[in-house]
Amino acid sequence: MIGWLVFFFSLFIAMLGYASYRSYSKERTSDDFIFAGSNIGTILGFLTFSAALFSAFTFMGMPDFFRTHGVGAWIFLALSDALMVFFLIWFGFALRKRASINGYKGVAGLMKSCYGNSFAGYLVFASAFLFLIPYVAIQIRGISIFLDAAFPDMLPYWSWSALLVFIMLIYSEIGGLKAIVYSDAIQGVIMLTVIWIIGVTCLQMSGGLEAGLEKVSATNPDLLTLPGPKGLFTSPFLIASAIAIILIPVSQPQFTTRLVVMKNLKSVHRMAYAVGIFAMLVILPTAFIGLYGAIKYPDASTADFLTNALLFDQAVPVAALAVVGLFAACLSTTNAQIFALGTELRSLLSGSDKTNMRITKISIMVFSLIVLVFSTYMSDELVLLARVSFTGTSMIAPVVLGAVIFTKPPKSLIVLSTLALATFIASLLEIVPGKIAGQPIDYLMYGVLFIATAVIMITHSQTQKKQHATQS
Known part of the structure; x- marks a missing residue:
């Protein structure tokens, strides 16, 4: 197991290092650092958008959500994401048109410019800070729970969180948004591959889809109906959740900025369709893992279920790849959101380019430390905490x-x-x-x-x- 972990992690770190190297330039301006030259194509665009959208809460939270609350989890996330794709097409067009007229330094800066009112910018920044910090902490909390349970004697609990934040800071500080976009592409491919390998394996261990559903129906039939065994998936909950998710590109700056830095509007539209397909592909196997958990680990804790389903019940190479995949999924979201907070702060500054660059880099470090502290106090309800973040920013x-x-x-x-x-x-x-x-x-x-x-x-x-x- 350790040998496979070293191999996959070495390969992953090497790819991140290469992405940072390709992205670094001594002559770059703060705009190059923050917006990656505003020349992101369709493939990189949809991979970076998807990797930032689907994270540790998808990889770890959604299987546990399916296991605990049942099939309504599909309506909660998959259908809401599909609706978001249609909204992206209009919003991407309207946003890019406004950004071309007023200029774009960040969502907060755009609001300040459009309303001629600084408070509008500070309102957007305050919303992002208040709800993205906990959301990033959720990702770090999730991976720390998994790694600490999987390797209890290897490192102290907080060390896993610190390691992730350290890696994120290194390559984002070196390469800026371009490095993050490249790393997101790597992480998105890894996450999709790993989650399908584990999902198919869990489905086979459940006896197949039909047999698995029959077992769940015999033991806990409420998992196959709405509102679910705990009554969570009521109509108000599902409607409010759908609205919060549809509005993510409007209210969460890491996604808004990605729409602006795309090469052209045609790339934005292609990216939106690709994100919709990616959403279906990445969420479906989490249902298979949740089905397996409902059959074999119905009363287990979140940590016990995840470590068994994703690690101990898998073949050794797959288990090692799962650890790397989870790490990558968490990293892709944390770097996108922390970097977005730095971007939003920078959009409200009026100093020289050099001063703004320095303040942005320092702020990213400060935000990362705040997230690190928050991650030690978060609960294990990853999906519900993520929903609070979506709702708050909306x-x-x-x-x-x-x-x-x-x-x-x-x-x-x-x-x-x-x-x-x-x-x-x-x-x-x-x-x-x-x-x-x-x-x-x-x-x-x-x-x-x-x-x-x-x-x-x-x-x-x-x-x-x-x-x-x-x-x-």
């Missing part, structure tokens, strides 16, 4: 959509997004009830946000038309 979607749609967006959208973000945070802190009239607060808030945003935008559009008519 609260500022109205302000971003307003900036993308209108040349002079209504500033009332800033107020609306601020109130929505504050209310959601208050609900997490239990200052505001998590349910009102028996309905989850995020579900109710999306209804209010949809109506309020529509009213504001329609009113603003009509006002602009009247002004144009008067002027002409």
Whole structure:
């Protein structure tokens, strides 16, 4: 086992080193460092987008989610991701058009420019910081749980997290976004390959799909129906989850920036279709692993189930490759999100290029240390914690959509997004009830946000038309 681990890790680290080497340039500007020359093609674009989107929470969280909550997990993620692809096509076009007019340094900087209001930029940055830091910590927590359970006497628990953060910092500091894009491509291919090998193996050990479903039906039939054995997959939960996932490209800057740095609009559209296919391919085998867990490890803890299903029940080379695949999946998301936070901070700065570059690099290091600390306090509910992150960042979607749609967006959208973000945070802190009239607060808030945003935008559009008519 150790020999295979050394072999696969050496190969993986060598590929990351080569990606960093290819990306490094002494003459680069801060724009080259942050935006990779804004010349990303379709293949690299869809691999970096997919690797950032599907991470340790997919590799580890989704099998456990299927095992615990049943087939509704497919509706929760796969169908929501499919809907997101259709939204990407329109949003990519509108965003790139606005970025070409106002310039693009980051989502926060774009909001500051479009609204002529610094608070709009700080609102976007605050949302990203508050919810991406915990989300990154989830990834590190997940891989640390797995590695610590798999190799209990090799390293202290915190060492696995520190090692991952250290590797991420090295190549992102050297190569910037271009190095991250190359590494994402490597990690995306590794993750997809490994998860299918393990998924097919788990399906075979379950006796095949039909036999496996019959075993689950005999022991826990609620896993095959909605809302699931724990009643999680209610209509409000699924609708709110779908909205949060669809809005990821709007509200999470690591994805928004990837749409802007693509070579052209045609590449964006091709990337969107490829991401949809990748989503189906990467989520399907997690259902097979979850099915296997529901049959063989129905009452096991998350750590015990994952270490057995992904490691001890696999052939030695596959188990070693699984460790590398999990490490790669975690790394691809953590580097994308930490780097995005540095980008957003940089977009709000007004100093010289050299000063901005230095501050950006220092901020990436600081954010990484904060994540490292947070990862020791996160729970094991990886998927549900990820959903909180999606929902939290989506609260500022109205302000971003307003900036993308209108040349002079209504500033009332800033107020609306601020109130929505504050209310959601208050609900997490239990200052505001998590349910009102028996309905989850995020579900109710999306209804209010949809109506309020529509009213504001329609009113603003009509006002602009009247002004144009008067002027002409």
